[in-house]
Amino acid sequence: MALAFDEFGRPFIILREQDQKTRLRGIDAQKANIAAGKAVARILRSSLGPKGMDKMLQGPDGDVTITNDGATILEQMDVDNQIAKLMVELSRSQDYEIGDGTTGVVVMAGALLEQAERQLDRGIHPIRIAEGYEMASRVAVEHLERISQKFEFDVNNYEPLVQTCMTTLSSKIVNRCKRRLAEIAVKAVLAVADLERRDVNLDLIKVEGKVGGNLEDTELIYGILVDKDMSHPQMPKQIEDAHIAILTCPFEPPKPKTKHKVDIDTVQKFETLRKQEQQYFDEMVQKCKDVGATLVICQWGFDDEANHLLMHRNLPAVRWVGGVELELIAIATGGRIVPRFQELTPEKLGKAGMVREKSFGTTKERMLYIEHCANSKAVTIFIRGGNKMMIEETKRSIHDALCVARNLIRNKSIVYGGGAAEIACSLAVDAAADKYPGVEQYAIRAFAEALDSVPMALAENSGLQPIETLSAVKSQQLKENIPFYGIDCNDVGTNDMREQNVFETLIGKQQQILLATQVVKMILKIDDVISNSEY
């Protein structure tokens, strides 16, 4: 480590406890960072595409997750390296923003880093590489815009949406019944979508899972599913035309927030208190009954006495319903959440056509279906599957599909998948490179090479000859000047993605390229890594 000395030969201390830190500078730092980034990308590379493999992750408590969702893999990977953490962040931000393509973005970034390493070896300054990448990404994004197609669909003709969701689902373990799941996802999104404003609030879609049955039993419920049962075992299990009182106050004696004491010193007081208490319970139940509620859903617990009174007055009730569910129920049934019994009025009740309790399997698990709600803007996707891991993975897949459908509603543009878009961009960037004078030209070419790596990985994972396939498709695209040719992953026999119906959203693709470029630029600009050496 370079040290500065003063006139007496003592070193200047620049970093505190300098000898306990390791420091990497200049080209070494960049090389080390690139290697780390590549290592992360390498892990995900084999998960890309419809024939991608899964990863098995064993968590710190011994729980097992099996997935091929890039964001999930990285999040659970327990990464320690700083650069690797950046890659994890990258995948996460793609997940937040778009919801799909989380694997692709990391593979892309890895490829860009790999190319950057080669340019560094040639002696090109990292900043020039970064700038070249920036220019290239702009070209690519513009080109994507050009080759994208508008997609026409409406509430009745949602076939194109289903097709796009199927592309997303085909890379997951659920591809056995991707058609069904894609339809469910699209219907769910359409049910909650505000087509006027082109907005979808995904919070209104609840994804619930229960182990058992098989994937084909997965269903879309136009209503809410609550993992609770009636508070009293003898309450009716099915209520038609329910008027629901949604309460956030317990059926218990009041607990004023200010500290207080009730002192009992005479028998009379004891008696009054007792009477008061009974009357209190009675009033609570009566109040609910008076406003015309036929079902009470409460966030808190019930006292035994209240429970019996409810049962006695023929007022079914559900207790300990979580806050999120309560809100959803309120939205769906058009009711208001009532914090005090005194504020209950008939207008504040929610309405649902049918509330029923359903039990599953041989264990005593029961769930409550609230259906035919007044405001059907909330839906539930109820997933069944062979085991816990399957359900978790299905949940993640459905989430991806939902995001894709939402993105399409926001922006109707699509590009073709199967690597077709990447190949088209690569050709465009390569052609644009020659127009730039200066060193950046090399970086732009490198960017084009990096774009090729996504279709390459796709071909590799599908068991095809990567270089051969890629060059064939590339020349085909160039010759016919049609940007729809991609890698034929499923061995269908054609590589025209229009025929195969493999679509991806335009914003998803653009975001992938932009995010990957940004992260790579950031990594390239680091020339000094100071870290605590171990121990």
Place this chain on the structure above:
Amino acid sequence: MPIDKIFKDDASEEKGERARMASFIGAMAVADLVKSTLGPKGMDKILQSTGRGHSVTVTNDGATILKSLHIDNPAAKVLVDISKVQDDEVGDGTTSVVVLAGELLREAEKLVTSKIHPMTIIAGYRMAAECAREALLKRVMDNKENAEKFRSDLMKIAMTTLCSKILSQDKEHFAEMAVDAIFRLKGSTNLESIQIIKKPGGSLRDSFLDEGFILDKKIGIGQPKRIENAKILVANTAMDTDKVKIYGARVRVDSMTKVAEIEGAEKEKMKDKVNKILAHGINCFVNRQLIYNFPEELFADAGVLAIEHADFEGIERLGLVTGGEIASTFDNPESVKLGHCKLIEEIMIGEDKLIHFSGVAMGQACSIVLRGASHHVLDEAERSLHDALCVLSQTVNDSRVLLGGGWPEMVMAKEVDELARKTAGKKSHAIEAFSRALVAIPTTIADNAGLDSAELVAQLRAKHHNEGCNAGIDVISGAVGDMEERGIYEAFKVKQAVLLSATEAAEMILRVDEIITCAPRRREDRM
């Protein structure tokens, strides 16, 4: 420069072939572990817990064995999980599902070593599973229309399920009990209303089904031991000191006399409550919570039978069978529904006194009293009976049945084999492998019974070449026999669940090409 650390300390990563090997081996090890318990001549396992007392369980129920294992291999955990789900969903076939998944992976391993890509294997397995399901559907029998025949089907299913368990000696006895119990449910799958009471002593044969309801509680002292035409109030209320529930209330007194007064008031309150309860015109009172001596005495005075501390399930069941509602307030005696039964009496089973409610209003519930030499025997008997009840209740809903004794596997294997011959491409290897995995089940059954499996399975295969053959392995006589004649039946639902979840699990494990193990969470030592 090499990257030495991307992961945290202690985290590890296994890739490609190694990862696949690790998961194959883990899964197969688990399958081999339970393999020897499959079939009527399967062996049992002793499980010793690491907890205090090192309690011992003897069982051959796949789900129970796997549940108690501490497994570190992630792939093995997948298998444990499917077995658990099988138990929850259909109740039986917990061993078969693990063995089948293990065999599928064993075959897959061979294919992988001969350079077939896992994705191709998965595609083949999927086709095969679908085809096998179709084959089963073609051969199912449904006797729902014919009540008598249906009952005999159920009997046979129950006997087939039980014959692999400890109850096999008295399987007819128990099968009859199970079928009777299920018929009382009248189509609901709510097994809660069948109560199983275990009492050590006597022999397994002394177990019996009681149409009434048995509560494992004692009758209070000085209260009648026998009540005819009982009116029962089922309650969940505090009968110790009835607390004031208003928050922050407390008693503050300044002299001894006041204390006495308050105490008197409290007593008065309790007395009031008891009087209110008595106003219902009951002669039996069952409470979930404690009853203190004072109210108990009051009840005894009134000639009412009071039972305290019945557990929650007991209360719910009692409410269900007697048709009474579970009450917590007693102000409106006229509108509370009381439970009724013809006779309440104290009975002795072994050395214990139990309370027996007979002639109840709703006939749904019933109790099964199990007798046996030791706790271990009883526990195992309960598990076996539970399996049988689960299967039966599922069959009542889905009345399709199949023959047993390896028959369904052979039927499926034959169809799958044919599919393999028709399929072009590498997938056909995988389909063939699927059929081999299916045949492994009858092979294991024969092996476990100490029979010459190769010979028997070959015979079976030849027999199955003819359409509509009913041949299966008859373990008792050690030969191939007609399963319909021997009365070995299985529920379609169980077989289908076994097939589908085993394939799903195998697929899941096959898809994995990398295992990343996080560092175990550090636990603070509390020394």
